[in-house]
Amino acid sequence: MYSPLLAHIARYIALTPEEATLFTSYLKTQSIARKDFLLREGQVCPASYFVLQGCLRTYFVSEKGTEQIIQFSIENWWVTDYASMSQHTPTPYTVQAIEPTEVVVFDHEVQEEVFRCVPKLERYFRLILQRAVAAAQFRNKFLFGMSGEERYHHFITAQPGFVQRVPQYMLASYLGFTPEFLSKVRAKVNHS
Amino acid sequence: MYSPLLAHIARYIALTPEEATLFTSYLKTQSIARKDFLLREGQVCPASYFVLQGCLRTYFVSEKGTEQIIQFSIENWWVTDYASMSQHTPTPYTVQAIEPTEVVVFDHEVQEEVFRCVPKLERYFRLILQRAVAAAQFRNKFLFGMSGEERYHHFITAQPGFVQRVPQYMLASYLGFTPEFLSKVRAKVNHS
DNA sequence: CGTCTATTTGAATGTACTCAAAAGCGGTGG
DNA sequence: CCACCGCTTTTGAGTACATTCAAATAGACG
Numbered sequence: 071m072y073s074p075l076l077a078h079i080a081r082y083i084a085l086t087p088e089e090a091t092l093f094t095s096y097l098k099t100q101s102i103a104r105k106d107f108l109l110r111e112g113q114v115c116p117a118s119y120f121v122l123q124g125c126l127r128t129y130f131v132s133e134k135g136t137e138q139i140i141q142f143s144i145e146n147w148w149v150t151d152y153a154s155m156s157q158h159t160p161t162p163y164t165v166q167a168i169e170p171t172e173v174v175v176f177d178h179e180v181q182e183e184v185f186r187c188v189p190k191l192e193r194y195f196r197l198i199l200q201r202a203v204a205a206a207q208f209r210n211k212f213l214f215g216m217s218g219e220e221r222y223h224h225f226i227t228a229q230p231g232f233v234q235r236v237p238q239y240m241l242a243s244y245l246g247f248t249p250e251f252l253s254k255v256r257a258k259v260n261h262s
Numbered sequence: 263m264y265s266p267l268l269a270h271i272a273r274y275i276a277l278t279p280e281e282a283t284l285f286t287s288y289l290k291t292q293s294i295a296r297k298d299f300l301l302r303e304g305q306v307c308p309a310s311y312f313v314l315q316g317c318l319r320t321y322f323v324s325e326k327g328t329e330q331i332i333q334f335s336i337e338n339w340w341v342t343d344y345a346s347m348s349q350h351t352p353t354p355y356t357v358q359a360i361e362p363t364e365v366v367v368f369d370h371e372v373q374e375e376v377f378r379c380v381p382k383l384e385r386y387f388r389l390i391l392q393r394a395v396a397a398a399q400f401r402n403k404f405l406f407g408m409s410g411e412e413r414y415h416h417f418i419t420a421q422p423g424f425v426q427r428v429p430q431y432m433l434a435s436y437l438g439f440t441p442e443f444l445s446k447v448r449a450k451v452n453h454s
Numbered sequence: 455c456g457t458c459t460a461t462t463t464g465a466a467t468g469t470a471c472t473c474a475a476a477a478g479c480g481g482t483g484g
Numbered sequence: 485c486c487a488c489c490g491c492t493t494t495t496g497a498g499t500a501c502a503t504t505c506a507a508a509t510a511g512a513c514g
Binding site for chain 3: 487496498501503505511512513
């Protein structure tokens with residue numbers, strides 16, 4: 071059950087079998103049906119989630135009422151709202167399953183205790199967070215440094231497999247433009 | 263010299279005086295004159311930097327040749343390119359001093375050893391990184407959820423003191439539009 | 455097969471950008 | 485102390501990229 075997570079951890083630090091068992095004893099799993107919600111706007115985010123299988127989207131609703139996707143989370147990615155979880159504030163985000171999804175739940179309540187028992191994990195999460203910051207910096211650069219059309223082409227070449235997993239209107243939202251615009255960019259490519 | 267940093271750390275974890283001394287023995291400081299560079303595009307980022315005094319901007323040069331600012335760093339903020347530092351790749355970013363600036367340098371070379379000697383610091387940096395991710399998520403939401411005009415008004419009310427520290431063309435870049443546009447937004451407010 | 459959702463297409467619109475020029479501001483040296 | 489020079493901000497006209505709105509078409513699922 072937890073082996074994809076343990077394999078992921080092993081890429082960063084070496085846990086003893088005992089430490090691994092102790093860690094997993096604090097975890098649980100959760101299944102989310104397609105279109106169901108892992109986290110809803112207004113809730114306090116109660117945990118960090120590791121995607122075992124499936125695909126999630128994190129979005130917020132802008133003032134005009136449109137959904138703005140800020141992240142897709144697939145296998146082997148952690149997802150949470152760190153601000154909401156650590157400061158116990160309502161999250162502005164909604165996390166919804168795009169596919170039937172299975173996640174590992176690492177409750178915030180037990181995180182302190184786990185880090186005390188297995189300090190090595192503090193290191194693992196530090197490294198995971200470094201990657202998350204790097205990814206966020208990259209995304210900012212991506213969104214600002216390119217036009218809408220460039221972002222689309224860059225994304226489909228960088229993530230060719232992923233594109234087929236999400237509807238185009240969600241991809242458009244993630245890339246920062248409208249579904250109509252995406253459709254027109256695609257039409258332009260086909261006719262040339 | 264290092265007391266602002268130690269005070270900042272104390273907000274998250276409690277170091278013994280010995281641990282604090284040990285930690286600071288691995289650090290050094292660096293002064294950057296106004297308009298000089300802490301990091302240049304193409305370099306491998308060699309360290310994490312903590313701003314003691316002054317103000318830095320992190321930007322990249324887009325394909326059209328314009329400078330896009332992605333971050334300002336003032337007192338008590340850490341700044342680095344985590345991707346470049348941890349994977350030893352050339353950074354796409356330039357970090358330049360807007361004011362005469364003094365930073366603490368935490369070299370990547372010694373980071374492993376420091377975390378081994380003072381494991382508590384692993385926790386401190388994990389928490390710092392959590393904040394950085396939360397800030398990056400917030401910035402994404404900020405950039406996407408609002409129009410240019412809204413971003414300007416939101417920013418000047420949220421950061422009233424900071425606005426006076428940077429020229430308007432840099433603020434415009436950070437907020438994701440042109441200096442001309444910012445000037446027109448300001449004109450609109452004055453005439454009404 | 456029918457319904458609901460997603461995608462495409464087109465026309466009109468708008469927000470923010472580009473380019474160019476003028477005005478303002480600040481520092482430096484005579 | 486003032487004049488000059490360079491840099492920043494302002495202003496205006498024309499433009500472009502992407503949006504909005506509406507309608508038609510295509511696809512997916514029961």
